Amino acid sequence: MLQINNVMVPLDTTDYQKVISQQLNISKNKIRDVKLVKQAVDARRKNKVHFVCSFTFNIDNEDLVIAKRPKLQLTKVKPYNYPVLKATDDHIVVVGSGPAGLFCAYNLARAHQKVTLIERGSAVDKRKNDIDHFFKTGKLNPESNVQFGEGGAGTFSDGKLTTGVKDYRKRFILETFVEHGANDDILYSNKPHVGTDYLINVVANMRKIIQKNGGTVLFDTKLVDLELENNQVKKIIIEKNGQVEKMSVDKLVLAIGHSARDTYEMLYQKGLEISQKPFAVGFRIEHLQSFINVHQYGKFASHPRLKAADYKLAVKTSSGRGVYTFCMCPGGQVINSSSEEGGLVVNGMSNQARDDKNANSAILVTVGPDDFDSDHPLAGVSFQRQLEQKAFELGGQNYHVPVMRVEDYINNTIALTSEEVNCSVLPAVKYANLNELFPEPINQALKEGLQLMEQKFSGFTNQAMLSGVESRSSSPVRFYRDNNYRSNITNIYPIGEGAGYAGGIMSSAIDGLKCSEILLKEESCI
Ligand SMILES: Cc1cc2nc3c(=O)[nH]c(=O)nc-3n(C[C@H](O)[C@H](O)[C@H](O)COP(=O)(O)OP(=O)(O)OC[C@H]3O[C@@H](n4cnc5c(N)ncnc54)[C@H](O)[C@@H]3O)c2cc1C
Incomplete structure (x- = not known):
């Protein structure tokens, strides 16, 4: 069996046998058992969004086929089975x-x-x-x-x-x-x-x-x-x-x-x-999925073969702290992921179709022993717990999730009421001042990070909604x-x-x- 990698495939093409035949310049009927084994979307050029694929297939004279096409990424592959090992008496x-x-x-x-x-x-x-x-x-x-x-x-x-x-x-x-x-x-x-x-x-x-x-x-x-x-x-x-x-x-x-x-x-x-181990804390940020799709796929945004788009951003702030997006959920929901009485934590989920109207992602900054103020091995746990208790308070002590628009968070102003908020967060939200959640150095890093992300992804902070606290990223x-x-x-x-x-x-x-x-x-x- 051969594998061919790095094959450019137009979005509407599904006749993969033909695609391989064109790559190899060999007639289609000589190529058998074609299987798509890797598919990525290449959206770097918005006027030419396409798939980049790998396929496996069978063909006669494998060595000759490879030898005659040194410019193609062709390799021999053999199926792999994960072995079953022998039990002990334990x-x-x-x-x-x-x-x-x-x-x-x-x-x-x-x-x-x-x-x-x-x-x-x-x-x-x-x-x-x-x-x-x-x-x-x-x-x-x-x-x-x-x-x-x-x-x-x-x-x-x-x-x-x-x-x-x-x-x-x-x-x-x-x-x-x-x-x-x-x-x-x-x-x-x-x-x-x-x-x-x-x-x-x-x-x-x-x-x-x-x-x-x-x-x-x-x-x-x-x-x-x-x-x-x-x-x-x-x-x-x-x-x-x-x-x-x-x-x-x-x-x-x-x-x-x-x-x-x-x-x-x-x-x-x-x-x-x-x-102790460093980990990261921050918020979930929510946007309309249609906005993310247009930003990532341009005029192909509603192409039926493209799934809800994702994104990944990372910036370095002037204090040296990195701010990055994490665990992005296209077409999903922000959910209240609490497990402790009196503490509130958020995360994101989605169903297989990823067809909800919003996209969400964690937006995080790394914290470590310097932030914990203690050498105790479980000091990071106490740090997390304090943040989660604060989020619980800000939400009204009933597991409603505290939320705030990015621009209000940056300007430290409350401009909306809970009723005016339109986001996916379950079970319910309370419009609250998320500046009260974190110590000032973390707020500063997150604010600067959001503004730097706006420079990379135009509109990223516009109308986007934050919810907190995302404290269990690792x-x-x-x-x-x-x-x-x-x-x-x-x-x-x-x-x-x-x-x-x-x-x-x-x-x-x-x-x-x-x-x-x-x-x-x-x-x-x-
Ligand atoms: C809402 C949400 C969305 C996420 N989305 C993604 C994603 O899309 N992709 C991704 O890669 N990761 C995601 N993660 C993170 C991912 O779920 C974790 O990284 C992963 O589950 C860790 O696996 P684990 O087996 O180490 O621990 P866990 O999945 O946390 O499992 C630990 C289990 O141990 C049990 N347990 C704990 N203590 C005891 C005890 N004393 N006795 C008996 N049982 C105990 C717990 O009940 C739990 O079921 C998400 C997490 C959440 C909460």
Whole structure:
């Protein structure tokens, strides 16, 4: 099989066999089994927006075809299968069913390893009801919400699967998503995204495979304590429906995400080595998606083969702080992603079609130990919590989200009432002065950053709406682990975003898979 890369394809063209035949100057009927394997939009020239694609195909005399066309990006490819490894005798407990824990447990179960996956939040159907109830009433369930529950923080999200991490496991992850219900365009899109409406089914289907292969999955079950002996965990203490029980473990994988602050505290008290880590805070910014489409695609903005456009901006401010956009959700909604009573945090989600009328993105500035005013390993968590409590207050202490127009934020004036606001934020908004949210150096950086972005993206700050606070863009801590993923307590394996080793769904899933491979290759250390 051959692969050809970097092929320019007009937006309206779908006869890929013909496209390849023209590239190779070989008749169409000699080219077989054509498959689109990568598709990106090139919109650098607004009068000539087109796709850039890679295809695989079969053809006779592959070596000759390559040798005669040195200017084309042609390579031989062979299909890759992610191997199934052999199980050990260990009982492995994975805590947390987000992408890191889910892929770890899934791969362990594929090998028929004895594995128990425990999740403090609810199974996805009940979780969805809890979240809908929160969006309707403002009544938060602190154990079943946008952060906690089956599938972790990534389930009620945009489901973007982009990552800067280069790793061959990405293919297996994409194929697993498709096998369990994601749209197969994620296999070729250069910016794959699944969407909340599909993710809900994907995570439930993956869980069913874990169970089918002999794994145990326990929802509404929280890790609350550890019994240690000789620097190893012997038993974990779990809480389910107010009942506490003990469970023996040989190896404990911690895939707890970055929002389980009570669990961070417990692990710190138990002596797990944790250190501070810089992270980023800021707002969500919302625009009309039609405005973003026109800016990015020009006259092709409403072309039926182009999806809702995205953008990515990064600027450096005079104080040296970088300000950047992050986790942009085309055609999506800003949602109240709180998980703690009395604290409010926002994030963005979208469905597979990305057809809501607004676009949203985080707009962030990095914060670090200098901002935390303490050397305590969990000082970043306290910093986040203070911001979230302030956002809760600004919203009126009922989980209404504080919002403000960019120009009002920059000028420090309140010009609208809550009723005049037109944005997607759930469950409801309160027009408030977001200048009160951050310490002044952060406000200054964000304001300057927004103005610099306006210079790069004309109209970016015009009529755009900010909501806050976006404080959980990444983990405020890092757990120590060695090259074999072992923490200082040697049968504990911290993984994923909460442990400080991943950022986003794809890299967390990769980390989970890598951990499962290590566990399957190791003999018990007990
Ligand atoms: C609204 C939203 C939108 C997002 N959009 C995207 C996106 O489009 N693309 C992207 O790449 N990333 C996105 N993210 C970030 C992404 O979801 C995270 O990076 C990813 O989920 C981290 O995976 P994880 O497995 O490390 O942790 P998590 O997904 O946070 O999972 C941790 C799990 O552990 C459970 N847990 C915690 N403590 C305990 C305990 N003591 N006992 C039992 N269970 C416990 C939690 O309930 C949770 O389910 C989004 C996040 C949110 C909130």
